[in-house]
Amino acid sequence: MQLAFAPELHAFRAEAAAWLNAQLSGPFASIRGQTNQVDNVAERRAWEQALGAARWSVIGWPEQWGGRGASIAEQVIFAEEYARAKGPPRVGHLGVELIGPTLLALGSDEQKARFLPAIASGEAIWCQGYSEPGAGSDLANVKTRARLENGRYHIDGQKVWTSMGMIADWCFIVARTTPGSAGPKGLSFLLVEMDQPGVKPRPIRQMTGEAEFAEVFFDDAVASADDRIGAEGDGWAVSMALLGYERGVSTLAQQMHFRNELDDIIAAARANGKAHDPLTRQKLARAHAGLKIMRYNALRMLSEEDGGTLSGAAYTYKLYWSRWHRDLGELAMDVLGQEGEIGADEERMPSLPTLYLMSRADTIYAGTDQIQRNIIAERALGLPREPRGA
DSSP, X not given: OOOOOOTTHHHHHHHHHHHHHHHHTTTTGGGTTOOXXXXXXXXXXXXXXXXXXXXXXXXXXXXXXXXXXXXXXXXXXXXXXXXXXXXXXXXXXXXXXXXXXXXXXXXXXXXXXXXXXXXXXXXXXXXXXXXXXXXXXXXXXXOOEEEEETTEEEEXXXXXXXXXXXXOSEEEEEEEOSTTOOTTTTEEEEEEESSSXXXXXXXXXOTTSOOOEEEEEEEEEEEEGGGEESSTTBHHHHHHHHHHHTTSTHHHHHHXXXXXXXXXXXXXXXXXXXXXXXXXXXXXXXXXXXXXXXXHHHHHHHHTOBTTXXXXXXXHHHHHHHHHHHHHHHHHHHXXXXXXXXXXXXXXXXXXHHHXXXXXXXXXXXXXXXXXXXXXXXXXXXXXXXXXXO
């Protein structure tokens, strides 16, 4: 692991912390500490635009495209300070962290000029069209079809569990463009405008009362052939490159959010006396140690970063954090006891019960544990796939 914070970076950390705290205690105080992604949509869009105007939104991008050309160490510092200041989850994160870096690496010059400035400025919010009702974790099994006619793709199908689907301006999708193809072959990676007659998002109400996700129906929706990343049929390769960025610097911000949740659990344990229980103290210590391990693994992963190619450390990351966070949700309920079953109002649960409810899905979305283990076995370890019927 070759990542260290040199003394000259202290000024950068102070600058980031000062700006974040000034904004989140001033014009954006109403969204400070929010834990969901869909409340106060107007304020959250304004927050994305404020980050963009100050060039804090995509600091790792080249200055040409609205970034600061920041080093990995500077990106880590900003991610830490953002979470320490209790900045809200980024509604623009799918553009900033996934499609933006993919465009930088694989997009044409025209595509970069069209899409990157709006992502960096916070003007465009993106969602991801991967999962389908019959292909949740199995991206190679998608059924959404797209046929090319007169320079435009006509898209028919359905996506599900689409984060930001109700508020997004654009969606990047994987669709089957070669009739009769199966598996990873015959897929293309398309950029689709959401505000058109052929796209109909419908909210999915979660058990927490929120509707962060949507199912999205495509009924002869259209996308320009110029808005395909890579060649036709290369959608699998593009989507795999994109997933490499999902395990990038944003993992450090995620971990700082986890740190805040753990601190809230510790505060609750001290307030209700559970902190004096030896078993509870042991569980809290185990959670703390697990978070430290997660951090060091992420730093190792970032120091090996190679253009979106997953390292061995990156292959294990999702499996590890999802199980750790699920256990943290259970620990929160253990500490709260019966208090954890009382809602704050008719619409919302308090933050720690919400943590528990949301964490139940951690080992399912973005690739189930079973799929993650298959990926580790086949791609990281090079083990042969077991023949069907064996």
